[in-house]
Amino acid sequence: CLPTCEPDFHTLIRATEIGGDTDSNAAMIGAIVGGRTGVKSLEQEHINQVYQSDYIRKIGEEFGLAIIHHLDQSNKKN
Incomplete structure (x- = not known):
């Protein structure tokens, strides 16, 4: 699809x-x-139906920042 x-x-x-x-x-x-x-x-109505959506969003943002930090550190070593 x-x-x-x-x-x-x-x-x-x-x-x-x-x-x-x-x-x-x-x-x-x-x-x-x-x-x-x-x-x-x-759509916000779908996000609102997810249990602890704010917490999930926060974890996702922190994970993204950790990946960026890791990649940045890896690039500095090269």
């Missing part, structure tokens, strides 16, 4: 409607769409 669909939340819904291993498909497509479009592609 990804090659022919717009990368948005509705792509994720369409992927689950195809059938098969829908939870795995949704997880993989969610990661791909999220990586491509970022959190801005999510």
Whole structure:
């Protein structure tokens, strides 16, 4: 579905409607769409339904900063 669909939340819904291993498909497509479009592609009403969404966002931001720091340190060694 990804090659022919717009990368948005509705792509994720369409992927689950195809059938098969829908939870795995949704997880993989969610990661791909999220990586491509970022959190801005999510509607606030969907974010509000996620348990501890603020905490999850904070962990994601801290993880991103840790990766940037690690890459920066690796580049300084080279």
